[in-house]
Structures are given as C-alpha cells and as structure tokens.
Amino acid sequence: MVKARRDAGQTVLHMGFGESPFPVHPRLLKALQKESHQKDYLPTIGLPELREAVASYYERKTGLDTSQFDVIIAPGSKLILYALQMAIEGDLLMPVPSWVSYGPQARMLHRDIIKVPTVLDEAGFHIDPDKLRAVIHAARAEGKNPSKLILNSPSNPTGLTIPEDELQAIARVCQEEDIFIISDEIYGLITFDGHYRSIAKYAPERTSVSSGLSKHLSLGGWRIGIGFIPKAVDGLHSLMSNIASETWSCVPSPIQRTVIEAYRGHEDIEAHIRACTDIHGLMSGFIATGLRNLGIIAPPPQGAFYNYPDFAPYREALAAAAIHTSVDLAGKLMENYGLATLPGTAFGADPGVLTLRLSSCDYDGTAALSALQNGAPLDEDFIDSYAPRVREAVETFGKFIRDNT
Ligand SMILES: Cc1ncc(COP(=O)(O)O)c(C=O)c1O
Incomplete structure (x- = not known):
C-alpha cells in the first residue's frame, strides 16, 4: 500500500518499517x-x-x-x-x-x-x-x-x-x-x-x-x-x-x-552510537508525549525506535466508526490519512486489542546526525527542522482522533 500510494504521487507518513536511518560510520566505510x-x-x-x-x-x-x-x-x-x-x-x-x-x-x-x-x-x-x-x-x-x-x-x-x-x-x-x-x-x-x-x-x-x-x-x-x-x-x-x-x-x-x-x-564509534541513540530517544519520546496528549495510552519508550500505543480509551467511539480491530485501525490510518503503521496482531496481540506499532525513523538520518554533531540541541525545533514527517504523523493522529471519535 505504501508503494502504491507513493507510485501514485501521494505522500506517506511511514511509521511501518523499523530501519535505523543513520549513515555508515566513516571508519567502517574505510x-x-x-x-x-x-x-x-x-x-x-x-x-x-x-x-x-x-x-x-x-x-x-x-x-x-x-x-x-x-x-x-x-x-x-x-x-x-x-x-x-x-x-x-x-x-x-x-x-x-x-x-x-x-x-x-x-x-x-x-x-x-x-x-x-x-x-x-x-x-x-x-x-x-x-x-x-x-x-x-x-x-x-x-x-x-x-x-x-x-x-x-x-x-x-x-x-x-x-x-x-x-x-x-x-x-x-x-x-x-x-x-x-x-x-x-x-x-x-x-x-x-x-x-x-x-x-x-x-x-x-x-x-x-x-x-x-x-x-x-x-x-x-x-x-x-x-x-x-x-x-x-x-x-x-x-x-x-x-x-x-x-x-x-x-x-x-x-x-x-x-x-x-x-x-x-573506538571512541568515535561509541560517540556515534550515543548520538544516534539520543536522536532515537528524542523522536520516540516526542511521539509518546504527542499521543498521550491525545488521550491514547503511550508509555514513554526506554530504548530502540518504536512506540506501541493502545487506543483502548477510544474503543467505543472507534467502534461507532467501524474500527473494531487493530487491523481496522491500521487500515483506516493508511487509506484515509496516508499514515503507515503495523497492527498489534502482527506482534501476536488478539485482534480486538487496539494497539499499533509505530517506528520513529521516517526522517533523513544523515542530516539529523550531522546537525547534532554540529551542536543543534535535541529539542522540538530539531524535530521541525530534521524530522518534519514525525511531527506531521503525530498531528495526523490528532486529526484521526477528531474525525473518528
Ligand atoms: C526484535 C528483533 N530481533 C531481531 C531482529 C533481526 O535483526 P538482524 O537479523 O538484522 O540482526 C530484528 C530486526 O528487525 C528485531 O527487530
């Protein structure tokens, strides 16, 4: 679906795949x-x-x-x-x-x-x-x-x-x-x-x-x-x-x-790992806070680059919008909002559990890493400058909640 939308010239906010976006460390390249x-x-x-x-x-x-x-x-x-x-x-x-x-x-x-x-x-x-x-x-x-x-x-x-x-x-x-x-x-x-x-x-x-x-x-x-x-x-x-x-x-x-x-x-590689980890922390923390502000259950991540929000607080309202399962939820977000996620069922959850897995990697890792290395502070401006699609994804969840509940 992501490919079909992109081929049709539509934008996709891609929270579906979890691939860390940073470049190969120069020492390893050499x-x-x-x-x-x-x-x-x-x-x-x-x-x-x-x-x-x-x-x-x-x-x-x-x-x-x-x-x-x-x-x-x-x-x-x-x-x-x-x-x-x-x-x-x-x-x-x-x-x-x-x-x-x-x-x-x-x-x-x-x-x-x-x-x-x-x-x-x-x-x-x-x-x-x-x-x-x-x-x-x-x-x-x-x-x-x-x-x-x-x-x-x-x-x-x-x-x-x-x-x-x-x-x-x-x-x-x-x-x-x-x-x-x-x-x-x-x-x-x-x-x-x-x-x-x-x-x-x-x-x-x-x-x-x-x-x-x-x-x-x-x-x-x-x-x-x-x-x-x-x-x-x-x-x-x-x-x-x-x-x-x-x-x-x-x-x-x-x-x-x-x-x-x-x-x-090597100290340069260790610093690279820490910098990438700090950026992952900023992105997934930002997403969790944004979702919690919308009333969705979203514990702040402690590692990796994922969030696993639970839409249980909106179960009844979403049912009225014909969203009964995590597959319905992911389907609606993709079809109507261009937001790619994975349903909780892919991770073994029962179909009626309204969880999604969100990957927080839809940004240019090379640009983000070099900005951090050049002293850009890890704050909300960093997200606006280097990960605008991550902010847009959180705003899209807001629109989805307003439209469907
Ligand atoms: C939880 C988990 N385990 C294992 C892997 C496999 O990683 P790799 O085979 O690249 O070492 C992944 C990659 O997506 C993962 O998310």
Missing part, C-alpha cells in the same frame, strides 16, 4: 574499502579475531563473564534465533506482544507457541514471574513441552525494557522450571538511560544472547549477527556450528574483517 578484495571462506562460526573482539566488547559493556559462552557470527541475528529454535527441542514460550518473526520461526519448525502475558506501563515491559510459572505448568498439563523462553529487551514492538529486578525473577523461574532463555538483545545498546541490562547475568548457564550491528550502527543490510552460546549446555555449540556449516557457511569475508572495528571500542 575499513570495508580496504577489505573489499577478501574472498575466502571463513570458519563457519566466524573469524577468531572478530569473535574475540566481540567477547571483550560485551564483557566491557555488560559486565558479563563472556568466558562462559562461545561466540558465533552469523548473517544477521535472525538466523541465530532460528538456529537456536531449531537446536533446542520443545515448544516456545513467547511473550505477547513480541517481534514478528519468533512465531513464524517456531511454526516452520513445527513447534507450538505458548503465549506469555505481559503488562506494559510507564515503568516498562513486565512479565509476572508467577504468571510465567503458571503458564509453564498449564502447558505441561496439556501435554506440551515448554522448553525455551524468548525475551527481547528493549523490545520491538514496545520500545520498553524489562526492569533489572524482574529479569532476575524471570531467570529464577527458568532455573527452577528448567527453561532455556533466548535473549534477543539486538536493541541492547540503544537504551535511553545508557544502561545495558542482560538476563544472561542471572542465568548464564542457560541463556543465549543474540545481537548484531543492524540497529545501533544502522547496518541491517550488512547482515552481521553475533550470538553468545552458553558453554554449560552440552552439545549446543556444536549443534549451532553444524547448522551454520550446512546452511550459511560463513558471513562474507569483507564484512567480518571490517566489523572487527565496530567491536574495538
């Missing part, structure tokens, strides 16, 4: 030019020098003892998540809402999906440990085999994080119930308070961590993912390397050699 002649196959689990750089970078960033893990390099963290789902027998405990690919991956592997309820509020993304335990017990009573829990904090679609004490409590339940944890930390370095929180700290013997450079360095198309595989799980690392060997073989050699630089801790 390194890629230097490494472009490289052509050899590399070890399936990744270049040793890169794996070592990744381990020490994460040790410094997170305080994790990375010697408890084997590092694996893959063409994107999505394939690490898929390989893990393949390698670990049993059914998937999946919080709702969750990122769009976890469920389809489980279904492709003929595993059941067991939904775990969550609460989203100003303090973050919550999974009640007692409810988690109850879900595990109920699934077992039905003859299912809940064996792994997938977590994503900061989360896509919510932009919220799981508080530290709750990570600890969830880890304890997983230890007591013998559940493996797949911790998708692809947004781990995009937190607005600058803190890295990983559940792997509390259950290193049963947690895998996956990440990459797609988000904090805006390098999604470079297809580089990293995984920490717990050594304590017997045979898991060799299963993962067999999967790598029989499928993707290795991440392209020029890319692996280049991205070592992204894990050296």
